[in-house]
Amino acid sequence: xxxxxxxxxxxxxxxxxxxxxxxxxxxxxxxxxxxxxxxxxxxxxxxxxxxxxxxxxxxxxxxxxxxxxxxxxxxxxxxxxxxxxxxxxxxxxxxxxxxxxxxxxxxxxxxxxxxxxxxxxxxxxxxxxxxxxxxxxxxxxxxxxxxxxxxxxxxxxxxxxxxxxxxxxxxxxxxxxxxxxxxxxxxxxxxxxxxxxxxxxxxxxxxxxxxxxxxxxxxxxxxxxxxxxxxxxxxxxxxxxxxxxxxxxxxxxxxxxxxxxxxxxxxxxxxxxxxxxxxxxxxxxxxxxxxxxxxxxxxxxxxxxxxxxxxxxxxxxxxxxxxxxxxxxxxxxxxxxxxxxxxxxxxxxxxxxxxxxxxxxxxxxxxxxxxxxxxxxxxxxxxxxxxxxxxxxxxxxxxxxxxxxxxxxxxxxxxxxxxxxxxxxxxxxxxxxxxxxxxxxxxxxxxxxxxxxxxxxxxxxxxxxxxxxxxxxxxxxxxxxxxxxxxxxxxxxxxxxxxxxxxxxxxxxxxxxxxxxxxxxxxxxxxxxxxxxxxxxxxxxxxxxxxxxxxxxxxxxxxxxxxxxxxxxxxxxxxxxxxxxxxxxxxxxxxxxxxxxxxxxxxxxxxxxxxxxxxxxxxxxxxxxxxxxxxxxxxxxxxxxxxxxxxxxxxxxxxxxxxxxxxxxxxxxxxxxxxxxxxxxxxxxxxxxxxxxxxxxxxxxxxxxxxxxxxxxxxxxxxxxxxxxxxxxxxxxxxxxxxxxxxxxxxxxxxxxxxxxxxxxxxxxxxxxxxxxxxxxxxxxxxxxxxxxxxxxxxxxxxxxxxxxxxxx
Numbered sequence: 001x002x003x004x005x006x007x008x009x010x011x012x013x014x015x016x017x018x019x020x021x022x023x024x025x026x027x028x029x030x031x032x033x034x035x036x037x038x039x040x041x042x043x044x045x046x047x048x049x050x051x052x053x054x055x056x057x058x059x060x061x062x063x064x065x066x067x068x069x070x071x072x073x074x075x076x077x078x079x080x081x082x083x084x085x086x087x088x089x090x091x092x093x094x095x096x097x098x099x100x101x102x103x104x105x106x107x108x109x110x111x112x113x114x115x116x117x118x119x120x121x122x123x124x125x126x127x128x129x130x131x132x133x134x135x136x137x138x139x140x141x142x143x144x145x146x147x148x149x150x151x152x153x154x155x156x157x158x159x160x161x162x163x164x165x166x167x168x169x170x171x172x173x174x175x176x177x178x179x180x181x182x183x184x185x186x187x188x189x190x191x192x193x194x195x196x197x198x199x200x201x202x203x204x205x206x207x208x209x210x211x212x213x214x215x216x217x218x219x220x221x222x223x224x225x226x227x228x229x230x231x232x233x234x235x236x237x238x239x240x241x242x243x244x245x246x247x248x249x250x251x252x253x254x255x256x257x258x259x260x261x262x263x264x265x266x267x268x269x270x271x272x273x274x275x276x277x278x279x280x281x282x283x284x285x286x287x288x289x290x291x292x293x294x295x296x297x298x299x300x301x302x303x304x305x306x307x308x309x310x311x312x313x314x315x316x317x318x319x320x321x322x323x324x325x326x327x328x329x330x331x332x333x334x335x336x337x338x339x340x341x342x343x344x345x346x347x348x349x350x351x352x353x354x355x356x357x358x359x360x361x362x363x364x365x366x367x368x369x370x371x372x373x374x375x376x377x378x379x380x381x382x383x384x385x386x387x388x389x390x391x392x393x394x395x396x397x398x399x400x401x402x403x404x405x406x407x408x409x410x411x412x413x414x415x416x417x418x419x420x421x422x423x424x425x426x427x428x429x430x431x432x433x434x435x436x437x438x439x440x441x442x443x444x445x446x447x448x449x450x451x452x453x454x455x456x457x458x459x460x461x462x463x464x465x466x467x468x469x470x471x472x473x474x475x476x477x478x479x480x481x482x483x484x485x486x487x488x489x490x491x492x493x494x495x496x497x498x499x500x501x502x503x504x505x506x507x508x509x510x511x512x513x514x515x516x517x518x519x520x521x522x523x524x525x526x527x528x529x530x531x532x533x534x535x536x537x538x539x540x541x542x543x544x545x546x547x548x549x550x551x552x553x554x555x556x557x558x559x560x561x562x563x564x565x566x567x568x569x570x571x572x573x574x575x576x577x578x579x580x581x582x583x584x585x586x587x588x589x590x591x592x593x594x595x596x597x598x599x600x601x602x603x604x605x606x607x608x609x610x611x612x613x614x615x616x617x618x619x620x621x622x623x624x625x626x627x628x629x630x631x632x633x634x635x636x637x638x639x640x641x642x643x644x645x646x647x648x649x650x651x652x653x654x655x656x657x658x659x660x661x662x663x664x665x666x667x668x669x670x671x672x673x674x675x676x677x678x679x680x681x682x683x684x685x686x687x688x689x690x691x692x693x694x695x696x697x698x699x700x701x702x703x704x705x706x707x708x709x710x711x712x713x714x715x716x717x718x719x720x721x722x723x724x725x726x727x728x729x730x731x732x733x734x735x736x737x738x739x740x741x742x743x744x745x746x747x748x749x750x751x752x753x754x755x756x757x758x759x760x761x762x763x764x765x766x767x768x769x770x771x772x773x774x775x776x777x778x779x780x781x782x783x784x785x786x787x788x789x790x791x792x793x794x795x796x797x798x799x800x801x802x803x804x805x806x807x808x809x
Contacts, residue, residue, distance in 0.1 A: 037049055038165070038166060038168070038169055038186075038532075039528045039529055039532045039533070039539070040162060040165045040166075040529070040532075040533065041165065041225055041504060041507060041508060041529040041530075041532070041533040041534075042194075042225065042226055042507050042508045042511030042512060042529075043508060043511070043512055043529075044162065044190045044191070044192035045191060045192045045193060045512075046189075046190065046191040046192070047188060047189070047190045047192075048188060048189045048190075049186065049187070049188045050186065050187035050188060053186075054142070054143050054186070054187035055143065055171075055184040055185065055186065055187060056141045056142065056143055056144075056145070056146050056184070056185045056186075056187060057182055057183070057184055058082065058088065058090075058112070058146070058182075058183040058184070058185055059088070059175070059180065059181075059182050059183070060088060060089050060090065060180055061114065062090070062112050062113065062114060063093040063112070063113060063114065063115065063116070064090060064091065064092050064093055064110065064111070064112045065092070065093055065095055065109075065110070065111045065112075065117055066092055066108075066109065066110050066111075067095070067104040067105070067107075067108065067109050068108055070108070070153050071108045071109075071110065071153060071156050072092075073266060074153070074156055074157045074160050075092065075110060075160075077157070077160050077164075078090075078110070078160045078163065079091075081163075081164050082183060086170075086172045086181045086183050087181055088172075088180075088181045088183055095117070099116065099117070101122055103122045103125060103126050104122075104125070106125055106126050106129040106130070107125060107128065107129030107149055107150055107151045107152075108149070108150050108151075108152065108153055108155070108156040109125055109147060109148060109149045109150075109156075110147060110148050110156070111145070111146075111147045112145065112146040112147065113144060113145040113146070114144075121147070124138075124149070125149055128149040128150075128151075129149060129150070129151045130151075132150065132151055132155070132191075132193055133151070133193040133194070134151050134152045134154075134155060134197075135150075135152060135154050135155040135158060135193060135194055135197070135226075135228070136150060136151065136155050136158075136191070136192060136193030136194075137149065137150040137155045137156060137158050137159035137162075137190075137192055137193075138150070138159070138189075138190070138191055138192075139159045139162055139163065139188075139189070139190040139192070140188075140189050140190075141185050141186065141187050141188050141189075142187055143187060146185065148160065148163070153268065154228060154268040155193075157223075157267070157268050158192065158226050159190075159192075161223075161224060161226060162190060162192065163185075164224075165532075165533055166185065166186065167536065168532070168538060168539060169185075169186045170183060170184065170185055170186075171183070171184040172184070194226070194510070194511045195475040195510065195511060195512060195513040196470075196473075196475070196481065196483040196484050196510040196511070196513065197481075197482065197483050198228065198229050198270075198443065198482050198483025198484070198485075199226065199227050199228050199229065199483055199484060199506075199507070199510045199511065200227070200228075200229035200230065200231050200270075200272065200443075200483060200484065200485045200486070201222055201227050201229075201230055201231070201448075201485070201486045201488065201503060201506070202230075202231045202233065202485060202486060202487040202488045202489075203215070203218070203230050203231070203232055203233065203488065204233040204487075204488060204489055204490040204491075205232070205233060205234055205235065205237040205490065206233060206234075206235035206236070206237065206283065206490055206491075207303075207490040207491050207493070207672070208490040208493065208496075208665060209237050209248070209250045209251075209665065210496070210665060211665075212252065212256050212259070212260065215260060216259075216260065216263055218496060219260070219263055219264055219267060219269060220263075220267065221500075222269065222503070223267035223268065223269055224533075225503070225504060225507035225533075226507060226511060227269065227503075227507055228268060228269060228270060229269060229270040229271075229272055229483075230264060230269055230270075230271055230272065231272050231273075231274055231338060231485060231487075232271055232272065232273050232274065232331075233274040234273065234274070234327070235276065235283050236248040236251065236283040237250065237251045237252065238251055238252070238257070238326070238327065238330075239251055239252060239253055239254045239257055239330075240322075240323070240326050241254075241326050241329070242322040242323075242325065242326050243319070243322050243323070243326075245287060245289060246283070246284060246287075246323070248283075254330075257330050258330065261330060261331065265333060270333065270334055270335065270336075271331050271333070271334055272331070272334045272335075272336045272337065272338060272392075273327040273328070273330075273331045273334065273337055273338065274337075274338035274339075274340060275320070275323050275324050275327050275337065275338070275339060275340065276340040277320050277323075277324075277339045277340050277341065277376075277377070277380045278308060278309060278311065278340060278341050278344045278347075278373075278376060278377070278380075279306060279308045279340065279341070279342060279343045279344035279345065279347075280306050280307075280308075280340060280342070280343065281293075281307060281308060281309050282301055282305065282306055282307035284309070284319070285301070285307045285309060286301035286307070290315075290319070292313070292315070293309045293310055293313055293315060293316055293319070294307055294308075294309070294310070295307070295308040295309060295310045295311075295346045295347065295349050295350050295353065296308070296346035296349040296350070297350070299346065303672075306343060306345060307346070308344050308345065308346045308347065310350050310352070310353060311347075311353060311372055311373075311375070311376035312350075312352045312353055312356060312372075313352070317379060317380075317383075320380060320383065321383050324337065324380075324383055324384060324387070325387070328387050328389065334389065335389065335390055336389060336390045336391070336392055336413070337384050337387075337389040337390070337391060337392070338391075338392040338393070338415065339377065339380050339381065339384060339391050339392065339393055340393070340394060341373075341377055341393045341394050341397060341398075342394035342396050342397065342417075343396065343397075344373070344397055347369055347372065347373060347397075348365075348368070348369050348372060353372060356368065356371075356372055357369055357371075357372055360372070364403075366401055366403065367401075367403045367404075369401045370401035370402065370403040370404040370405070371403070371404050373397055373398075373401055373404075374404040374405070374407050374408050377393060377408065377412075378407070378408065378409055381393075381408075381409045381411070381412055382409075385409070385411065390411060390412075390413060391409070391411065391412045391413070392412070392413045392414075392415050392443065393408075393412050393413070393414060393415060394415050394417060394445075395414050395415060395416045395417065395431075395435065396417070398414065398435075399431065399434070402434075405435075405438065406438060408440075410438075410439045410440060412440065413440070413441045413442070413443055413482050414435040414440045414441070414442050414443070415442075415443045415445050415485060416428075416431065416432050416435070416442055416443065416444055416445060416469075417445035417446075417447075417485075417487065418445075418446070418465070418469060419446065419447040419450040419451070419461075419465055419487075420461060420465065421461060421464065421465070424468075425468045425471045425472040425517075426472070428444075428468065428469060428472035428473075429472040429473075429474075432444070432472060432473060436480045441480060441481065441482045442473070442480065442481060442482065443481075443482040443483050443484065443485055444469045444470060444472070444473040444481075444483075444484050444485070445469070445484070445485040445486075445487055446462075446465045446466040446469040446470070446484070446485075446486055446487070446506070447462065447465060447486065447487045447488070447489070447502075448462055448466070448486045448487070448488050448499040448502030448503055448506060449462075449487070449488040449489055449492045449494060449496075449498075449499045449502070450462075450487065450489055450492060451492065451558065452491070452492055453492060453494070453556070453558055454492060454493040454494055454602075454677060455494060455599045455600075455602035455603045455606060456494050456498045456552075456556050456596065456599030456600060456602070456603055457492070457494060457498055457499055457502060457556065458556050458557060458558060459501065459502070459549070459552040459553050459556045460553050460554070460556055460557040461557075462502045462505075463501075463502070463505050463518070463522070463523050463526070463549070463553065464518045466486065466502065466505055466506050466509050467505075467509055467514060467518040467522060468518055469484070470484055470509050470510055470513045470514065471513065471514055471515065471516075471517070471518075473513070474513065475513050483510065484506070484509075484510040486502065486503060486506040493673065493677070494599055495595045495598075495599070495660065495661065497591060497592040497594075497595035497596065498595050498596055498599045500530075500534065500589075500592050500596075501526070501530060501549055501552060501596075504526060504529060504530050504533075504534060505522075505523070505526045508525075508526060508529060520550060520553065523549045523550060523553060524546060524549070524550065526549060527542075527545075527546055527547075527548050527549045527550075528542055528546070530548075530549070531545060531548075531586075534588065534589050534592075535582070535586035535587070535588055535589045535593075536586065536587040536588040536589075537582075537585055537586050537587070541585045544585070545578070545581075545582045545585065547578065548578055548579065548582065551571070551574060551575035551578050551579070552575060552596075554571045554575075555568060555571035555572040555574070555575045555600070555603070556600075556603065559603070559606050559607045559610050560610070562607075565607050565610055565611045565614065566611070568607055569604065569607045569608070569611065572600055572603055572604045572607060573604065575600050576597055576600045576601060576604065579593055579596055579597050579600065580593075580597055594660065595660060598656065598657070598660050601653070602653060602657075602677075605646070605649055605650075605653065608646060608649075609646055609681065609685065612639070612642055612643065612646065613688065613796070616639060616688070616692075616796060617796050617797060619631060620792065620793045620796060620797070621793075621797065623746065623748070623793070624748070624749070624793050626748060629745045629746065630739075630745065630746035630789075632739070632740070632742055633696060633699065633700060633703075633740055636692055636695065636696040636699075637696065639692055640689050640692050640693055640696070643685055643688060643689040643692070644689065646685055647682060647685050647686060647689070650678055650681070650682045650685070653678070654674060654677075654678050657673065657674070657677060657678075658670060658674070661673055684799070688796065691788070691791065691792050691795065691796075692792070694788050695785075695788045695789055695792050698781070698784045698785040698788045699736075699740075699746075699785050699788075699789075700740075701781050701784070701785075702736060702778075702781040702782060702784075702785040703736050703737060703739075703740040704781075705774075705777050705778040705781040705782075706732070706733035706734075706736040706737050706778065706781075707733075707737055708774050708777075708778070709729060709730070709733040709774060709775070709778045710730065710733050710734060710737060712770075712771055712774055713726055713729060713730055713733075713771075714730065721771070722762070725758055725759070725762055728755060728758055729755065729758070729759065729775075729778070732747055732751060732752070732755045732782075733778070735747050749786050749789050749790050749793070752782050752785060752786040752789075753782075753786045755782055756779055756782045756783050756786065759775055759778065759779040759782070760779065762775065
């Protein structure tokens with residue numbers, strides 16, 4: 001079994017392992033393993049393999065030299081990888097004082113050979129350490145020696161990770177004399193470095209609180225693909241010291257938070273906190289103690305809305321200062337602090353802010369709001385800089401109210417976020433340059449989980465969004481570009497595992513920023529990387545599963561926006577089959593596949609639901625406009641049966657969702673998932689079914705009364721019953737009886753209502769009493785059926801415009 005060493009903390013002293021089950025049989029004959037260049041993630045800048053299939057023999061007798069104690073954590077990762085997988089016991093050989101050279105202070109290295117470090121290595125060390133970017137590394141494997149050199153500890157770790165990604169090209173056999181393992185590594189030369197300095201993934205805890213162990217696994221996974229920063233959006237899931245009332249009951253305690261932050265540091269990941277300082281502070285102002293800070297006092301808290309603070313209230317800045325101080329105390333090694341600043345929807349609502357806007361806008365409301373926004377954010381920035389941190393801010397309100405952008409502190413990094421296809425790369429670039437030209441550094445934020453699609457991310461947009469944001473940003477320009485961020489919004493509620501394809505694509509895209517437009521060929525390459533380095537699938541099986549991510553692109557478009565739901569339904573079915581079918585060929589990541597398949601099945605339910613409802617609305621629209629027939633009684637029964645089947649599927653998926661989620665989410669959060677995903681859609685389906693049932697029952701009663709009317713009116717003459725009324729009633733009643741037997745269309749609602757009116761004006765004095773009662777019952781049935789049909793048609797037409805909840809499951 002092969003265990004990536006990045007899943008081993010401190011030489012496995014904790015005893016905690018996340019196992020990746022990859023079978024490597026030691027009795028396999030040697031293979032010509034390097035006739036294909038390995039597919040690594042991210043792709044190295046330069047990789048040269050040995051055309052002669054050369055090997056470096058790694059054994060316990062090899063001398064392993066390192067120049068600095070700081071690299072020992074990552075050397076342990078290296079040693080742990082070979083011990084756990086090949087039972088190869090490696091150890092460091094000390095460099096004797098008389099052999100130590102001043103040049104060894106340059107950079108960080110590990111040198112492995114059967115002899116002392118040669119003099120020629122010294123010049124190589126200096127050249128590499130001085131020429132490569134900070135996170136770059138040189139990995140060299142020849143038949144005689146192996147070494148990793150980097151200017152930084154993180155770069156050294158990147159080299160160790162690349163060695164571990166050679167898993168399929170590593171061979172092992174036993175020494176016939178000693179019985180000890182002999183491990184052969186392919187000879188190659190890698191020179192590598194990232195295009196973007198900061199490669200950050202967002203972890204949003206505000207609406208999905210995961211277990212500590214689950215988040216630790218997520219950190220390890222990100223580190224494996226050379227992600228070097230996490231943006232932690234804690235909100236109320238943080239152990240506030242100064243204002244403990246802000247802390248949610250599920251928040252991590254101080255020890256747990258420190259443990260998580262230390263793990264990030266161990267794996268070279270910078271933990272950057274995000275503190276909301278203007279908008280999105282509903283978790284604060286919903287509390288009685290802080291309700292007076294709500295900018296719009298007419299708005300109350302709800303889980304689906306945002307609330308802002310008043311920028312001018314005297315209690316606001318002390319609150320923000322305390323929150324920032326607490327957050328920094330748990331993120332001492334972070335260079336940055338994100339101060340939010342997006343979507344301040346109620347800015348300028350309270351009386352004092354209105355007055356400020358009036359005075360400073362001089363009649364221009366947008367100008368006044370810009371002044372208020374910049375003044376407030378500059379106050380926050382001053383606090384952040386006072387703690388020695390570099391502030392980051394979302395870009396949107398700087399573009400919405402740009403009049404005073406020049407007054408924003410230029411030390412602030414602008415986080416430019418765009419998640420859709422509404423703009424082209426040149427538009428993104430133009431907007432980024434708006435800030436660069438003013439002297440700001442820019443960080444580009446795409447998304448791996450957005451669109452408010454709860455089942456699974458919209459991969460018809462996610463891959464392209466990542467690619468085009470990075471294309472517009474370009475490679476790192478000193479003083480202009482900071483890096484890239486992949487946001488992942490918990491409010492979209494799909495499990496974090498469903499974002500893995502997007503994260504892997506992001507890891508490749510910000511390490512190697514593409515200079516060409518997006519095509520699906522880019523997705524195909526990410527598929528190979530994912531199969532090899534996430535699912536540990538042997539390369540001989542890649543072609544068989546090469547369309548996995550194309551499947552996601554074609555079938556995860558929001559069904560509400562799809563032109564043909566029938567096509568989408570078929571593509572979802574194909575994707576489910578493809579992802580389920582690949583499980584027999586993978587040797588890791590089964591839980592990720594489980595979540596993606598579950599998300600696709602929820603997506604399939606969503607499409608099934610929309611197809612039923614859209615067909616029903618179409619039938620009702622055509623009937624209402626006179627362009628089509630209404631359903632028969634049997635047709636109504638059939639529609640109710642289909643809806644009942646959907647409701648039963650809801651029941652099943654409720655419990656299946658619990659099984660999938662309870663492994664990683666606390667029970668209280670799980671109950672929220674149930675409510676958001678299933679309660680409202682299920683109640684809606686039940687409501688539609690009940691309305692159909694009511695319409696059917698009223699129509700059945702109307703048909704029964706119509707038959708009675710026919711039986712009693714057909715033989716009457718004009719003296720016994722008014723001629724025009726008799727003719728009209730018999731026509732309506734006859735049509736209803738024929739409709740029930742399938743031989744005619746249901747009369748329009750207007751005709752039923754007209755008949756009700758005519759019967760209502762009937763003179764009853766000259767009509768037989770029994771017939772009057774029959775006509776009265778017919779009139780009541782007509783009135784009820786018309787009312788039920790009218791309500792059904794109108795309500796479903798209106799609700800079709802308001803089916804946003806359907807995205808939630």
